[in-house]
Amino acid sequence: MKVLKYSRQRESIKASLMSRHDHPTADALYASIREEFPNISLGTVYRNLNLLVETGEIRRISCGDGADHFDANMEEHYHFLCRECRKIYDMEPETADALKSLDTAAQGYAPGLIDSHSVMFYGRCKNCIEKK
Amino acid sequence: MKVLKYSRQRESIKASLMSRHDHPTADALYASIREEFPNISLGTVYRNLNLLVETGEIRRISCGDGADHFDANMEEHYHFLCRECRKIYDMEPETADALKSLDTAAQGYAPGLIDSHSVMFYGRCKNCIEKK
DNA sequence: GTCATTGCAAAACGTTTGCATGAAT
DNA sequence: ATTCATGCAAACGTTTTGCAATGAC
Numbered sequence: 522m523k524v525l526k527y528s529r530q531r532e533s534i535k536a537s538l539m540s541r542h543d544h545p546t547a548d549a550l551y552a553s554i555r556e557e558f559p560n561i562s563l564g565t566v567y568r569n570l571n572l573l574v575e576t577g578e579i580r581r582i583s584c585g586d587g588a589d590h591f592d593a594n595m596e597e598h599y600h601f602l603c604r605e606c607r608k609i610y611d612m613e614p615e616t617a618d619a620l621k622s623l624d625t626a627a628q629g630y631a632p633g634l635i636d637s638h639s640v641m642f643y644g645r646c647k648n649c650i651e652k653k
Numbered sequence: 654m655k656v657l658k659y660s661r662q663r664e665s666i667k668a669s670l671m672s673r674h675d676h677p678t679a680d681a682l683y684a685s686i687r688e689e690f691p692n693i694s695l696g697t698v699y700r701n702l703n704l705l706v707e708t709g710e711i712r713r714i715s716c717g718d719g720a721d722h723f724d725a726n727m728e729e730h731y732h733f734l735c736r737e738c739r740k741i742y743d744m745e746p747e748t749a750d751a752l753k754s755l756d757t758a759a760q761g762y763a764p765g766l767i768d769s770h771s772v773m774f775y776g777r778c779k780n781c782i783e784k785k
Numbered sequence: 786g787t788c789a790t791t792g793c794a795a796a797a798c799g800t801t802t803g804c805a806t807g808a809a810t
Numbered sequence: 811a812t813t814c815a816t817g818c819a820a821a822c823g824t825t826t827t828g829c830a831a832t833g834a835c
Binding site for chain 1 (some may be wrong): 717
């Protein structure tokens with residue numbers, strides 16, 4: 522098994538992601554990392570994001586809008602993509618019941634092993650509804 | 654607003670998708686349509702799949718495995734992607750409660766308007782768990 | 786006749802990879 | 811000294827697009 526070596530680029534990528542409250546794409550993250558590391562390459566950003574996902578330090582959000590998004594918040598929560606403004610919202614389950622039901626619904630498919638951190642919802646957000 | 658004209662290619666794409674129980678990608682669908690329309694182009698398949706999604710006749714499944722998948726089953730159900738075998742399963746909510754809780758959890762974000770047909774779950778399926 | 790749809794090829798997009806160089810252990 | 815990580819550029823797979831020709835209405 523491969524042993525990770527320290528790299529300041531990887532640290533910076535993780536730190537940058539942790540400091541954000543949005544859910545940036547690799548490219549958006551690349552743009553902000555460049556302020557600190559003007560020579561960093563996009564390939565390095567992708568490679569390290571993949572590593573960080575593998576080690577469970579960050580999470581990948583594939584919402585189907587073309588590019589993957591990333592999130593350093595590893596607490597149990599869902600994501601909601603507004604199909605109108607394309608913004609991704611964090612979505613905490615309102616009640617323990619909601620969570621429990623999700624797990625129940627999942628039992629038949631992957632008993633005890635569902636990765637419920639990755640549930641994706643789609644719709645139209647409050648903001649967009651009110652603007653109409 | 655654009656008015657759709659009849660096209661046998663579009664009909665065939667929809668019919669082909671309706672006849673399948675899996676969740677094919679555009680490319681997989683293209684391969685099977687080619688048996689009936691040897692000259693159809695991949696661009697046409699993509700264009701029509703997009704049209705059919707817009708009109709609500711079929712559904713797009715973006716599970717983050719590289720390519721979008723499509724589904725002609727418009728009944729309320731979720732999808733589950735096994736991260737090991739990469740198969741997509743249909744996932745009927747086990748109980749009305751599970752569904753209700755999902756809707757409840759969604760109220761704060763898109764009251765009454767969440768597209769709950771598109772909830773995606775991720776994990777490891779029973780088959781893959783048993784094989785270990 | 787008008788305008789949507791097609792096939793084709795090229796381009797666009799997000800992401801991965803090969804390789805020679807550099808950094809960490 | 812070994813082996814992982816980097817920057818760069820090229821390649822990859824998926825999807826979109828421009829265009830002239832065809833088909834639906």
